[in-house]
Amino acid sequence: MSNDGVLRNLRRQHELRVLAILVERGPCSRRELENATGLSRTTMSAIVADLVRRRAVADDAQRPAPGRGRPTTLVRLNPHAAAAVGVELGRGHVSVAVADIARTVLAHVTEPIGMESGLSVRMDAALSLLKRVAAGRRLALEGLAAAGLGLWGHHPDPRAGGGDPAGDLVVTDLAERLGGTLDVPVTWDNNIRLAAVAERYTVESPACADLVYIALSHGVGSGVVINGTLARGASGTAGEIGHVSVEPSGPPCWCGGRGCLEQYLSIDAVLGRVRAVAPDVADVAGLVAALDRGDRSVRDVVDWSAELLGRALGTVAILLDPHRVVIGGELADLGDHLLDPVRASLARQKLSIRDRRLELGTARISQGAAAVGAALVALDRHSPIHGIGDVTAEFPGKGDGDLCRDY
Secondary structure, eight states: OOHHHHHHHHHHHHHHHHHHHHHHHOSEEHHHHHHHHOOOHHHHHHHHHHHHHTTSEEEEEEEOOSTTOOOEEEEEEOGGGOEEEEEEEOSSEEEEEEEETTOOEEEEEEEEOOTTOOHHHHHHHHHHHHHHHHHHHTBOOTTOOEEEEEESSSOOOGGGTOSOTTSOHHHHHHHHHHHHHHTSOEEEEEHHHHHHHHHHHHSOOGGGGSEEEEEESSSEEEEEEETTEEEOOTTSOTTOGGGSBSOTTSOBOTTSOBSBTHHHHSHHHHHHHHHHHOTTOOSHHHHHHHHHHTOHHHHHHHHHHHHHHHHHHHHHHHHHOOSEEEEESGGGGGTHHHHHHHHHHHHHTTOOGGGOOOEEEEOSSOSOHHHHHHHHHHHHHHOTTTSSSOGGGGOTTOTTOOSSOBO
16 A cells, blocks of 8 residues: 555544544533543644534534633534434334434334234335435425335344345345335344444443343344444354353254243243233233233243343343443333342342343333434444545535435
């Protein structure tokens, strides 16, 4: 590489570092950016000026100074610089989301769909929902930077470090259809891992830089975020806590194992055991009602299930040392009826090694979180701000550069 090429690459890395800081921290002064990056005042001034010229950032915000001092000019991301769509094809629902480059969710809607529906039918429903949402929220879908797709099962995007490039033709076809409809590149992943990303970026807390997201639904899935990055593993299956065996002589699982956590903590498994002692409990809402009434037999079933989950989380805590464990899925509706006995199980395991503190809570987004995560991952992979190359290369003929604007 020539000296000019080396310098261009170095400049690009500095720009990406500045943009990443603005994504994480929000508006910053030039001095704050200099301190965070270690770049000189002259270099930072040149980088900010160039990013303003390319409409990637703006320097029109101000922070009042104490007393009679002059206000500080702040650099912020231009939220109109890029936007992406996220689509989730869930087992019983479809969800769509639109997010901008500042990771602001502009729209997020979920609709139920029959569990017998095929993936093609689900995609039809999702695209129809997206059009209606865009029309209702006055969002332009032309000129988007990217789209993301989340669905249940093992579907890692090979371009993101997992999966066989030629081994998932069904999902590849779905991604091509989504990308062809919106005229954008598409990335995809398992819905639970994408929900973990949504939890990571929709909560303003350093605790979410290291978290484990567990979905207790028709299956049991999980996603792991380490140092702010989604962990996929060598084959794209990192974090499959649902297929950790908690009882070697337990019932067979579809994965080929025995006694997997999913065999005890899926919706069907929990409700099946509850109905053995309370036949009138038809669904999760009925289960919550029985717990609220103080039904002791139902309480015992949930406590037993929570103990199994607590043991599995104890192992996770030792191996990964997350700051926060998030419970999502329909069974998260049990709230403290489930979380309190899990906390008790963790406490019995003496996990407070070297002041380790493990937060346990329910997900912020109750349903369709993968659509939000899919949009955010798509932005990280494909947006002109985060990708290589000149930001202006993505804006031919766009005038003011708004990629997802209100009308």
